[in-house]
Amino acid sequence: MSSSSIADRVVDEVKKHYPNASECSIIDHSDGCGAKLELTIVSDTFEGMPILKRHREINNLMKEKGLWEELHALQICAWTEKQWEEKKKG
Template sequence: MKRKKKVQKRYPDALECIIVDHSDGCGAKLELTVVTNSFEGMPPLKRHREVQTHLKERGLFEEIHALQIKAWTGEQWEKKKGDA
């Protein structure tokens, strides 16, 4: 998927990069999970804005009508996996 490759390129040290399409394949409603330690010390709103800005700069945001972003550090990701 072209979006995933572009997100991975922006976060080459990402521990996880998961895109789930909730729009029956058209890509208009997505859930994006990016796990990287580069988010360490960054408030959630700033993480989300960074991801949104990246998508806009790559021309990928126009295709998306609904986007849920989960931007976590490695520590937060491990904790969430342990809670599941």
């Protein structure tokens, strides 16, 4: 097993799967255990893709990479570049 945190491993796998992502960050809401994470990813890969499909795709990636068993909760914010810019404007 890797010595890096579950959060680091999630980000690494997401970055590999979405190499064109302009933003890929994670916040640990679990007080250090790393099992409750909030993932933000911005990629035009999501253009035209419903939100539910985006979430399923990322959840399936976590399962395929064997990371799902270590997570209690994963909140996913998956945005296109246009959506991200709108969100940042407020």
